[in-house]
Amino acid sequence: MEPSTFEKMKMGAAMGGTVGLCIGFVFGSISLMRFGSGNKSPISMLSQYMIGSAASFGFFMCSVVRSENRLATTPNMHLPVIINQRQMLDNKIKYNKE
Numbered sequence: 001m002e003p004s005t006f007e008k009m010k011m012g013a014a015m016g017g018t019v020g021l022c023i024g025f026v027f028g029s030i031s032l033m034r035f036g037s038g039n040k041s042p043i044s045m046l047s048q049y050m051i052g053s054a055a056s057f058g059f060f061m062c063s064v065v066r067s068e069n070r071l072a073t074t075p076n077m078h079l080p081v082i083i084n085q086r087q088m089l090d091n092k093i094k095y096n097k098e
Helices: 005-035 042-065 068-072 079-097
Strands: none
Touching: 005 042
């Protein structure tokens, strides 16, 4: 049985949050090494990078990537392609008759 859209979105948010935490840790560490922490403590600056990255990537995975099947199963999604194919076929038949 296929998971529901809500379950897919939860999985996407969890995966995106995890990947975002890792990416935030890497880029935050690099930023700390290059520029220092300034007035903030290193832990607060690193956590800010990690939370920001996890939130943005988690939202992206939740809303866009993991719900692609919901968008692909809308009715009449392939209708313009069928209409264009019929028009091309009609034009080809007219051209062959002339």
